[in-house]
Amino acid sequence: MNPYESHRLRGLLPYPDREANKYSRGHLVLVAGSAAYPGAACLAALAAQRMGAGYTEVVTDPSALPIVQSFRPSLVVRSDETWLDGEPLTASPARPGACAVGSGFDPGDERSKRLLFRALDTADAPVLVDGGALAALATDEGRKRCRERFVCGLPTVATPHGGEAARLAKLLGLPTDDARSLARSLSLAYGIVVVLKGPVTWISDGEAEVCMDEGTPALAKAGTGDVLAGMIGSLLAQALAPVDACVLAATLHAHAARFASDDLTSVSVTPEDVLDYVPRAIAAMGFRDGASR
Ligand SMILES: NC(=O)C1=CN([C@@H]2O[C@H](COP(=O)(O)OP(=O)(O)OC[C@H]3O[C@@H](n4cnc5c(N)ncnc54)[C@H](O)[C@@H]3O)[C@@H](O)[C@H]2O)[C@@H](O)CC1
Numbered sequence: 001m002n003p004y005e006s007h008r009l010r011g012l013l014p015y016p017d018r019e020a021n022k023y024s025r026g027h028l029v030l031v032a033g034s035a036a037y038p039g040a041a042c043l044a045a046l047a048a049q050r051m052g053a054g055y056t057e058v059v060t061d062p063s064a065l066p067i068v069q070s071f072r073p074s075l076v077v078r079s080d081e082t083w084l085d086g087e088p089l090t091a092s093p094a095r096p097g098a099c100a101v102g103s104g105f106d107p108g109d110e111r112s113k114r115l116l117f118r119a120l121d122t123a124d125a126p127v128l129v130d131g132g133a134l135a136a137l138a139t140d141e142g143r144k145r146c147r148e149r150f151v152c153g154l155p156t157v158a159t160p161h162g163g164e165a166a167r168l169a170k171l172l173g174l175p176t177d178d179a180r181s182l183a184r185s186l187s188l189a190y191g192i193v194v195v196l197k198g199p200v201t202w203i204s205d206g207e208a209e210v211c212m213d214e215g216t217p218a219l220a221k222a223g224t225g226d227v228l229a230g231m232i233g234s235l236l237a238q239a240l241a242p243v244d245a246c247v248l249a250a251t252l253h254a255h256a257a258r259f260a261s262d263d264l265t266s267v268s269v270t271p272e273d274v275l276d277y278v279p280r281a282i283a284a285m286g287f288r289d290g291a292s293r
């Protein structure tokens with residue numbers, strides 16, 4: 001059920017080439033955070049950096065700007081008000097990129113919807129939809145946009161937990177009793193790759209499902225989903241195929257939490273600790289021949 005054995009996963013790790021520059025290593029536009037949840041933008045942004053993206057640009061609510069800026073000086077941070085009217089994101093082989101939208105959005109507010117729709121409408125690049133933006137995705141207008149992107153060959157990934165998946169299913173009256181079938185039916189109905197998170201996480205592109213069961217209940221703490229979104233977004237920005245990006249990120253997220261639990265106990269691990277153990281999870285997965293350490 002999980003065709004991703006360790007050799008295949010190791011081959012997907014995005015070790016930088018000798019000639020790498022910050023643009024060739026992937027530009028992630030992370031539209032995240034709100035007045036209510038500025039911390040989610042910080043968690044997802046550091047996760048994106050740790051997962052290898054060369055250029056992590058955080059687009060956030062004006063009230064969250066100073067918080068994200070002071071969190072890490074290497075982040076490029078700008079206001080979502082200017083982003084709404086700015087240049088759309090275009091990815092190319094020389095300058096790969098992706099947009100991740102919604103971690104730390106207030107579900108159901110009008111601003112979340114505007115930001116999500118702008119990302120879906122304008123990004124000529126993969127888009128990841130997470131957190132509060134999933135409420136706006138679970139509307140006729142949200143689904144229509146996903147279908148249009150699907151027809152144009154533009155990947156969209158969504159990372160719902162059980163509650164968010166139920167919202168996406170409700171729009172279409174889909175049954176929610178079996179997680180594997182739910183991941184598949186949401187993927188087919190919206191034309192997206194679905195990462196249905198939980199104690200077991202199911203990843204579906206509508207054709208096949210991958211079962212991710214290496215997690216630990218240490219991950220059941222607010223903020224770990226924001227970390228996962230940053231990791232997947234980072235790999236999408238580095239031009240991994242969508243299902244590969246989701247499987248590799250979910251595996252490293254689970255391994256990082258296990259390493260953190262070994263040292264800190266499953267009681268005490270925080271999402272920040274999961275972030276700190278991502279490098280150990282990457283190193284434990286191994287090095288490709290010729291990769292720069
Ligand atoms: N430090 C931060 O800034 C954090 C921000 N967060 C952000 O907070 C926003 C709201 O997310 P929430 O998930 O709290 O709110 P939601 O309103 O989207 O969903 C929460 C509700 O979903 C239901 N639910 C059903 N199954 C569930 C499951 N398996 N896991 C979780 N909930 C389930 C629960 O009844 C709960 O009341 C998101 O944008 C998220 O990214 C959270 O990730 C927590 C940390």
Ligand SMILES: Nc1ncnc2c1ncn2[C@@H]1O[C@H](COP(=O)(O)OP(=O)(O)O)[C@@H](O)[C@H]1O
Pocket residue numbers: 160161197198199200201215216217218219220221222223224225226227228
């Ligand atoms: N009991 C558990 N066992 C394994 N993994 C879990 C468990 N509970 C939660 N997780 C993982 O933790 C993450 C929680 O994400 P999410 O519910 O979006 O949290 P948040 O929105 O608070 O960041 C997901 O990756 C999920 O698979």
